[in-house]
Amino acid sequence: MSVATVSRVVNGQSNVTPETRERIAEVVAQLRYIPHSAARSLITKRTHVIGVLLPDIYGGFFSELIRGIDAAAREQQLQVLLSSSHGDAEQMRSAMRAMRGRVEGLLILAPQVDARGLGELDPVTPIVFMNSRVEGGTSSSLAIDSYQGARAMVRHLASCGHRDIAHVAGPADNYDAQERERGYRDEIAASLSRARPYVIRGDFTEASGYGAGRALGAESRRPSAVFAANDGMALGCLAAFDELGLRVPDDIAVTGFDDIPQAAFVRPALTTVRVRIAELGRCAVSQLAEAIAHPEAARAITTMLRPDLVVRESCGAARARSSFSHRQPVNDGGHDGTDPRLESRGTSDRSRRSSLRLAPQPKPPKPPRPQPSRPSRKQPPSRSRKR
Amino acid sequence: MSVATVSRVVNGQSNVTPETRERIAEVVAQLRYIPHSAARSLITKRTHVIGVLLPDIYGGFFSELIRGIDAAAREQQLQVLLSSSHGDAEQMRSAMRAMRGRVEGLLILAPQVDARGLGELDPVTPIVFMNSRVEGGTSSSLAIDSYQGARAMVRHLASCGHRDIAHVAGPADNYDAQERERGYRDEIAASLSRARPYVIRGDFTEASGYGAGRALGAESRRPSAVFAANDGMALGCLAAFDELGLRVPDDIAVTGFDDIPQAAFVRPALTTVRVRIAELGRCAVSQLAEAIAHPEAARAITTMLRPDLVVRESCGAARARSSFSHRQPVNDGGHDGTDPRLESRGTSDRSRRSSLRLAPQPKPPKPPRPQPSRPSRKQPPSRSRKR
């Protein structure tokens, strides 16, 4: 038996005698032979692996993102080579180098470094950037419209009657943080022309949000609302205010950004800007898979995902309010105007407080948002299994 | 210039003339040449990648675990090839096959499938199992002592005066779930001999915990305490009780298991069994790295990690209580008896309520647990950066 025949059997090719196949299969089983993927992909040029470069993987945002990426990757029969790098451009470069030859494409989330430079490092591997500053260049990019999301949130708070709205910003070198702060400032100027923006800087961690909350709560003239640039910091604020004896939303309103899973679980449930993080991951994988499958059609597509405002308890709004539409390629200009999904819950106080999501995240239009009621003994439709 | 010389330059070997080196480096930079890792590892037999097989990656437990694994991997200059598989043994097998030749070792968390069978599939790659049923076999294993943790929790609840303690169990085919339930039953029998165990089954998701909470809360003779087999389900219970108008812990106590990051953030903060999930991941990576570096010394080490009880608000205990020691190789038999770390917080109500962790998880003995106070404007010592 030659290696070629074995190869044919292992790959299930047809041109081999049944008894030869039988014999080889037997030996393969007995020797516990497993083909060497690296050698295989050396010649086939297919690895079925995508590389994922993240700045960090702590917190609800990233775990949710990885979940979405993983799910989509599995659907596409891809494996994921993960690498985090503290947002350091040099570490990112070295991770990219280490991935060359192992992956067929790269998914990069690099809100702090110049994405263009990264793309130029390896012009041949398809790359999809997420939430990055990309101007021109040849790679695709997928981003959240942080600016519009922030404006919508500030507009909402203003419409609730808040006039002193503080902003807990993210790291100064982070693109999303910049955009959110810019949206905050612009909307303050637009909606509350007489108010002055008040920004206190954090770093997206709960701890920094906690610190900011302590500082804000202790101020002589404390704001009536705090808009944090992400949910983690909003959670930190919540804890700080709880400790200071301030009631949310009665004494002070708190809102976040991202809609990480915890946002719905804390009490008071967090009003935030829903990013559909997992879906963002899925989209990115799809887009990358597409670019891998058809490298000839590689156009640099920049997609902007429009986030939704989701009103829960922490802002003190009497009723829910909605925002703008969901997903909108930035190039075809103009909204379609439809799909202004209402996120309103039931009207009774009881039901409004329940923000536990029993059902999987509702698919795009019109989330049915079931009233979580009837104490059923049988398992409710659960998310994917855990552990 | 021959390929050999180029290889020498790229790998920074010494026996090459400075000007040759210079010229080659220049061309390398100009062509944006990046070595092909797969080809390289084909000959060197080093990939610097470890494979991680998980049943699922949803929820606080897994994101924390991945975080620990990733951090340790980065320290050891390893990359992580991630694959989740819904706990299906067949999917696990196929993922393992796909990883052959790509990874130098495997980290497997398979609480539902027979770990032995998995190990036999590929006897050559070093494997470290986590939280799995492993008897004998040649692979190492790292596990949480779920049984003792559950007993400690029930003992604590009993000592708080609870007599009707219900248990929300995990999936029947899950090893940890089984052990926790066994611990629950045994301790009920030991501490509350006249009480009857009451188990309601969940599947480790928040949704199933929510369902169980609704069911328990509505019962004619509802229990005074609920011990959920993981924090996710405990969170679900909390949401259910909140909705039913039951106050925790006054009307009913709730406790969990794992100490996922959210546990400290919800109000009331969750009393739970701390697993030090990230550390578990780190240990597993270290152990695997060791096995890879010294395959000759490959002994099957089974390490049992001892979890700690952490008392917060949700159980209604007046003061903190501690439990047993932390980390104890199971083979050297017998506890040393030292290190009964107290987890007590400050005594004032205010400080007891604050369970936000400002500092990184305190290292093993004597967590200093700083009183989170002084509203400092500068960043508090944060966890690793986010985004």
Add this chain to the structure above:
DNA sequence: GGTCGGGATGTAAACGTTTACATGGCGCAA
């Protein structure tokens, strides 16, 4: 000045596959 040695560079094998192509056997048709 010849020989020896050492250092720079080149050559080729090896890693474990896949696959184009060659070989050879067999059956069938002329």
Add this chain to the structure above:
DNA sequence: TTGCGCCATGTAAACGTTTACATCCCGACC
């Protein structure tokens, strides 16, 4: 009976590296 063609199998090149070994050049020492 001879030839043709098809099908099973084998051979070898190729993938992109690393590395043992060969070669070559040059300087130094005898």
